[in-house]
Amino acid sequence: MVCLFDCVILSCFYVIIHLVYKVGDVLLPGDVFSFQMPESITDSKPEKVVCGPGLRRNGDEVLVCKSGILRHKQPNLYWIDSQQRRYVPGKGESVIGIITSKSGDIFKVDVGGSEQASLSYLAFEGATKRNRPNVQVGDLVYSQFIIANKDMEPELVCIDSCGRANGMGVFGAGGLLFKVSLGLVRRLLAPQSEIAKDLEKMFPFEIVVGMNGRVWVKSKTIQQTLIVANLLESCENMTAQQRQTLFRRVADGSI
């Protein structure tokens, strides 16, 4: 009888095991996504679940296609929070670009993606055919994507839908530009960002954060700018506690 039991157990696990995932689990590409319904949803009608980045529908099942941590937002949004440094342009995202060339009516802008984006010179506030904007090669621009998909060349604009600049445009004299991972940028831009709050307590500075991982910082002295830049680069992999200890140490020992 022992051998029979043997055979049974072996065949049982020949079937793919569906692991039940909790929010906060680490998932790998290829995992079939099935989750535990939160207790708040008690009606038995079929739930519509919104799959965010990192999840993809494949026929009947939902597959994970990026490695990372599963996150959930009420009421029904799930996504995978992954670490990445390479930027892929997405429509509506505001990024920091570097002008690489001027040709005819458009500027070519490097945003860190696989292709350079184009920015028309009329897409600035108050720009007309006679009144060209003062943009040189090598300048930094803070702009938004209006076209960003895998089939077309990405396009940027420096005005919003009403025709106003709204903070976008050329900037950057006197500051330092550096690159961080996309995850850190999203954490900085979150509405209740703890990192931003901790940084504010240090000393006054100006900061521009682009969704392509580029951050521009300017402070009163060069030393302070360097300090802020180094702090941001280093709090990538730190827990909140480590970060606060580090910031406190710097604030105590700083100029």
Place this chain on the structure above:
Amino acid sequence: MRDTPLSNCERDFLLKAIQEKKRLDGRQTYDYRSIKISFGTDYGCCFVDLGKTRIMAQVSCELITPKENRPNEGLIFFNIELSPMASPAFEMGRQSELLVKLNRQLERCLRNSKCIDTESLCVVSGEKVWQIRVDVHLLNHDGNLMDAASIAAIAALCHFRRPDVGIQGEEVTVYSTEERDPIPLSIYHMPICVSFSFFQQGTYLLVDPCEREERVMDGLLMIAMNKHREICSIQSSGGIMLLKDQVLRCSKIASVKVSEITELINKALENDKKARKTGGKFGFAESLPQERITALKTDVSPVEMSDVKEKANEIVQRAEVPPQTVPSPVLTAPGTGQVGEGLENSWGLKEEEEEEEEEEDETVELKMELEEGHEEKGRGDVVVISDSDSEEEDVVILNQVTTKEKASISNQQGAVASKQQQQQQKKKKKKRGQ
């Protein structure tokens, strides 16, 4: 992929910071970044980390006919490769100016300085000499490639051991590593390059520029020196005008740096030699700090067990009679196990035999899936035999083959080998029967 262009504001900021004697990562003007040297399992494989710049060098040797005008000297060949993983600016297969410059500089530094005794590489004059080949691969580009490449190359050459050669009259025997210990190359001195970058037409000087500083620099002065304060090679690029006392000052700084770096290389070589002698584990994998990688640790994950009983019952009812129990495995030779003597093949048909083989393969696969599925390690009656040759696997032999699924088996090879042996025996018996 194109490299990110340098924006105007970055350039201005860097130049202003340098004027105030501030560097991006907080170093002083004459400070090097932290250098880490580690060696691989083969002799002659060396990794060097200079801050974030990462370079690997590998030395190898082979016997060839020497050049005609130098019949009793061995040959040394250098090759630097810029891997596309180092920087988006490097493309595979494209000979860039930087690559040519680096190659030329490394050759000048190591070959023309005669740091290696090439006459000791001769085996039979005019016929066979050793050719030593140094391959340097760039893995990550964060500035100052030349320094890191020279450190990696010379450390790898010092670490390398060539096979021993015995000459008896006309006969030449090359002994393999198992027969006789390989012997090191004879190296006279260790030339190391030190790079100085100049800004604002030579007014400001920085040692060991990182990648962004390299982009805004006006010119580069490179001095290759050894610890006996002999200059092996000196090169200035970028077209800047340097004064005599500037160059002298740079050479003094270089001698200090070179002696520190030579100390570091010697210490790393010592550590590696000690680790190999005491039989401890050595090589690249060991130098990775163990705490950071938690690949072998996972939390307990809940498994859907709701209807396992029903499924199990279904499968039990549908299951066929399994093969009879087999006695415990026997070790016939190291690395193989044999389970049972092999039963008399009672089928007598060729197709049936193949089906049987497939079934057995399935059960082996199931076993392997089973091992991967479970993380709990209930040892039970298991005997662990750790092979001293293989660093990775432990061969685990079970005393009781009636496997309770809690035993984690890692002798996949053993199980498969034993099954294969069983099949072979069955085939043999069948053939004998026929």
